[in-house]
Amino acid sequence: MAAPLHGLPPPPPPLGLSLLLPVLMSAVAALPALVPRVSYATGDGRRAVDFFHLKGLQDFDTLLLSDDGETLYVGARDMLLALQVGGPGPLILQNSVPWSARQEKISECIFKKKSQETECFNFIRVLVPVNSSHLYTCGTGAFSPACTYVDLLNFSLAHMPHGQPLDGKGQSPFDPAHKHTAVMVGGELYSGTMNNFLGNEPILLRSLGTQPPLKTDNFLLWLQPDAAFAASFSNGSFIYFLFSETASEFHFFEPLTVSRVARVCQNDKGGEKLLQKKWTTFLKAPLTCKVPGQLPCAVVRHAVLLPAVAGGAPTRVIATFTYQWQTGGSAVCEFPLEAMEEAFAGRFKEMNQGSSQWTPFTGTEPTPRPGTCSTGPSSDKVLTFVKNHFLMDKEVTGSLLLAKADATYTRLAAELARGLDGHPYLVLYLGTDSGRLHKVVLADSGRGVAPREAYLVEEIQLFPKPTPVRELLLDPHQGVLLVGSAQGLVRIPRANCSVYPTCADCVLARDPHCAWQEERGVCSSSPDLPPGPHSGRSPWHQDVDRGNPRYACGGERGRSLLSQDFVKPDVVLEVLAARHALVELPCPRASALASYQWTQGVPPDPVIPSRIGSSTGDLLLGPEADGLYQCWAEEAGYRHPVATYWVHSPDRPQPPDPSLAGVPVKPWAVVEGGEVAPAGSHSYWPHFLVVTVLLALLVTACLVALLVPRLAALRAQGRVQGDPLAPREKGLLSPGSPHTSQHSDREHSGALEVMSTDVLRERDPKGI
16 A cells, blocks of 8 residues: 555645534644654654665555565665665665566556656555465556566566466556555455556455455445545454445535444355345445544554453454545544454444435345355345445444644554563654654553653654655564655654663653663663563663652652752763854754753853843853853753853862762863864854954945945046047037036137038038
């Protein structure tokens, strides 16, 4: 399943819903804030990411991990890849095989007015295992879906009859922008996709295997023409599909999108007379994810099945939703599989022919009940009932796990992680439409933890350019995530424990995968302990529920200091600053959830806020500002210094404050004669000289630019005034002109003589 490849911009909301838009927008804006504690930009050395791409290759949309976790199979545009992903080191390309659409199909695609640059290719959409030696794959085939087998022994396309690939209609979409889903169960492929070129005939299809192929009935509108598939999975005797479509049971001014869960039986044989080659067990029920006080999230984007844990939560489905008309915001809900089964065991809906409304069915249900996986053939009476009673009356309402107003989640992975206290924690990995990855932790249900608060551990920008996350796989054995996008493939560890330098930092992270190892003094991956409480003092420290270092770490650093009492830091950074130097002291901000404060001296007094940078939070000190300065962080009720500086002048060196006895002192910055080393303490004298010289040059250039044109104009005017005029030109000048006023009286009389002579010559040319 892949997010839309090159989807068009969303259409404007219908006119009839214009009155609802302000309500919808306010609903999205009012979603509970979920702030990442730590954020990493692309290329941040603190968060290792392995990025794989090949020149000219795009759209790494479909991923399949081998059973041993050593090989990742990738379906990209016109290409199948096999990558070595097991163990440390970069991703290594083992094999590749090109699989392009046939040339005649490409020509037909272009002839049908599809884009030669973005659409008329073979986008791999299905990649599933058949057995230990073969994979089954399908692609769009330039709007002509095709399927084939992949031989894993030599990683090549299997030879098909007549040298042509198999028809992929109903297994892969025609349009790469259409959503789809597929799952292989017992050698049979269950797929949900669009079944025609126009993209208005959705289908749920069973193919391959030994049983007869079955599909939904398009004429009976079991699926609405705009159905968009999000996920599929098997459980017991059933296959489940999650999708969204226009609601046929509601009649508003404009179409309303709803999410559905559909179910079919694996042993369905189809009808003999009625519903031949059609599903006879197809049922669907509404699926709702509600944010309290807000409008429901109507469009399911992706979902995963989380199996039951012994003594823990039951089997459940976790799905991510967005709002209709794409106004922004996402929500994640969980649905116990039991709740879905209750809906399918409840009342049916039927179309009231008189009112053309869907109403609950109150009559007698046939036996066996439609939708049950009976082994015998169904009677015509049952099949007739099935044709028109496929919609369930009861909706499946999920439990809200989180809601985020400024993110659109496109993909999802989930797992249960057990903490050192023996309690399970639900960990969600969420990919966004901008290429970010969110790691969210929640206390698992059934533990009596209220409220069940979502905690966003970290946010990572995965790709150099913002691009939607199209595929997301979790390899729990290797402890890594595999992420596909249009630009390439990313492998990233699911935890980043080593970035936390102290026990307090490690505990405040509240990551169930991390714990502080007391003997080594490092934060590392938490050990695999058996379920249940553990007695005795543990060499590992962790507190996922509260993130309280006082409880987890103990000792002096573990105290929850809400007062201004002095606490000995781990290290003191020494700053030698000359008298004329301006010193800038940075405050490391390891957590976006903490509040920060600067103090001075012992006992610590708050620093004047005007001396603190508004954007950076760094402390700016003027000349001769000697003394002790500390930056404090307060988070989850725990207050501790994150940076301690001892500032004094090299001309008058002073020993550290006696309160710092026993604390190691580390030289951090020296400012002598305007020289700064290392960066972090700055003398601005060289900068002042440079700026002064540049300013003088700029002023000089401006003056020259203003004076040169003026001087040129004066020179030109002087040339005009100094040149002798021709006799006729002088005679034509009026006595009051500027030129005549600037000549002497003698010149003026001469000009009049010339003028008189010219006049006489005009009257009598021969007389003179």
